Amino acid sequence: MASTWLDFWQRENEFDESMSTNFNYFLERVEMHIPLSKNHRVLDIGSGPGNLEDAWHDRVAEMHGLDISKRYNEIARARHAGSPTVCFHDLDPDDYLNFGPVANRQFDVIIVMSVVQYYRNLSEVEQLLQAIKRVAAPDARALICDLMVGESFLSDVWGILKRSLLQGKLVATLKLLVRLRFSHYHTVRKENGFLIIPESEWLAMCERVGLKARFIDEPLTLQQERRNLLINF
Template sequence: MNTTEIQFDRVAEEYDFVASLMNDNTFFISNMPSKKERVLDIGCGSGLLADELSTYFNEVIGIDISNEMLEVAKRKHQRSNITYLNMDAEYLSFGNKFDYIVSRTTFHHLNNISSIIRQMKELVNDDGKIVILDNVSEIETLPRYVYILGAIQEFIPHCVRFGIKNAMRIFKHNISKPWLEHLASDKYLSEQSYYDIYGQLLPNCKFYKMGWAIGIIWENQ
């Protein structure tokens, strides 16, 4: 069991609660391929994106290394055409290809991006797409106090948007020891690093800067 797996196991239920309130799958839904037979969600977490994609695709496969996350996914976001699997994203193992491969806020946890991208390219059908959304920062690992200050600053806006009870639960999650320990292990790429690394691995891909994240779209043409 690796560190990331342990960390997400410890926060699975609260992570799903917070993510459900703030969930926005627009980037992935607006960039789907024309053919919608099979989709792979890498780092599916508690299944929020997989759940929405299941309304468009005939078959959805969601993979994650956290058993607790997958249990939440199966309990809260299960549909008949979704399969959740415990699988390390660095060792993808599938017999069939996909029309769409997606990943949200997962790649900053991974060690060998080039190997994973090569595997993804081998698994995507002709005219299929790879779409990745991940954190971007000029500082590789932010200090813990930045996240605590952020949680404090967001509390009132969250009260207005979600109500006091939900805002308090979000705040407690965001400053909890397990979540802060997880954030302390994150390693983000700078904007230029995205262009350098993904531009080489996914020739002719498109980049979209979206505040805290960068989106990447690559079509297998």
């Protein structure tokens, strides 16, 4: 049965648990590049189960998550039922670059974490950059993170193993990798692959869209080979 990444995120999957653990690594580093303030309005594109909202909701003015997965949005809404300043919006899986639910808003911080590799092609990513530009407030910062820029799948896995060894989490990581190998994830990855965009292409796209962007030198996520693009408005 053919299956796409869009189908994958609608179902329960192996990342439901591990995503939150890995997110802490990012949280410990992100504020070096995105200083937060009580006035900030935050947009989280591909918000998943609402990890960023868990961490930041009481440190900023408001947070909006956008996701194609109704399942994750339901989980995230349930988690944040008591937070009136946090809102999760469903994106249409057939029109996910239409940010209609937040089109009339402006954001000071825009985060896209571990999402772009599931887009279908470069043209969609350029549309994402244009959509970000439309909703960015003056002086906003956008961070597009955990980008696959050309490393092979195997070196990605090797990076995860090295890091988890250093963190004393090697056994848990090995267990997850074995589970993934025999899971729906493996089938979907084989059928669809990931969208890999070299750094030079990212910078060229940003220039075409008129965005001031640079890659951050140090890693922000556990997969240390992945890169993180900071856009200053």
